[in-house]
Amino acid sequence: MEFRHLVSFLAIADELHFGRAAGKLHLAQPSLSQHLQRLEREVGVKLVARTSHEVRLTPAGVAFQTEAKRILDQAGKAVQAARDAAAGRAGTINIGYNFPAGHRVLQPTLVRLHATHPGLIAHLWERRTGPQLKGLLSGELDVGFIFGLPPTNDLRSREVLRLPLVAVVGEQHDWASREQVPFRELEHQACVLFSRTQSPAMYDTIVTTAERLRIILRVAAEVDDPGATALVLNTRPLVGFASLDRVRGTKGPVAVPLIDPVPMLSVHVVWRPNRTKVVDALLDTLEETGPFH
Structure with a gap:
């Protein structure tokens, strides 16, 4: 081929x-x-x-x-690694990240990293939590930014950000004009979810909040791709879920804040125990750049 x-x-x-x-x-x-x-x-x-x-x-x-x-x-990664080695550059680092981390954490961190380590090349891969964990354990990724704690002792982590989870609906949905909605009202709506393996922390936040309120979520569809989820929400009267950054300022689906309670998600930076110099450089820069809000 x-x-x-x-x-x-x-x-x-x-x-x-x-x-x-x-x-x-x-x-x-x-x-x-x-x-x-x-x-x-x-x-x-x-x-x-x-x-x-x-x-x-x-x-x-x-x-x-x-x-x-x-x-x-x-x-492309193989070619770049060979070129970096031949040119005597400081090395490369492969970073997985979710949308909020890319928007709030990585932008200022990478600006500082490139200033202090100009020879270090960062390769970036936007992925959900499950694929990031797989990439970290296989060695494909050096660092990841995921929702929640890693589910294995084979990885180390540190929290870098907390942010709210919101409901997401199409522009024609009854909730589209509402400023906020009590979480309990989800009991009367059909929802679109994703498989737990894609983002365990987000999935568990949704499900455990519903359990605490003693309501049952009616899952009408399961879609793993965020872009496909947006298409489903624009064509069917369903309620989806996302971090606020994913839908803020975008066309299409509307973000509706959830209250009573406000479901919160933590973002963690994750790495393997045998830290390399480039991982140390990123984590040190992350510490210097934060805190993130």
Whole structure:
């Protein structure tokens, strides 16, 4: 399987238009089509459905897109690591993070880190808690920023931020115009959740708060991808959940503060016990930059 064929497929997947994808890669459109055909022959299934009116990914294409991105990301990391070593740079650090950490914690921390360690290259990967933990334990990530404590003694952690969990609804939902909603009222709403493995701390915060109030959440859908969750909320009268930063200032779903009680989430920085110099540099800089609010 050739990398150029993966690149061509991902351009088609992003643009859903052969002309724009070809222009993006500076390829002739027939060459782009040939790359896709060869890739589909090698994979053995149809990845892209094309008519005179539209271009769309098949279900197999959607599944393949996720893995193809990971392959190219890993290849890019390998190339960068080799270049850094050849150039005598201070090294690289692979950082996983969730949305609030990226918005509130990493931006000021990385500004300071780049000033004090100009040769250190940071590679950033936005992921939910579950995939971050998997990446930390496998060695793919050096540091992660997750919701809650890590569920294993194989990792070390420190709290860096606390923030509220909010309800999220589509613009046509009855709650969209409300300034705040008591948590207990969720008993009368159908909800969209995610699998616990994706974000155990957020999931447990939602479920245990409902249990303390002795209400039962009616889960009408389970969606793991935040972007897909937003689409579901915009098309169905459901209530979802997110950290406030995820939906603040964005178009589409509306954030509705929950009260009585206000469910709170903690964000922890997480690392493996055998800390490297680059991890030490990041953690020291994190300490110098905080506290974060």
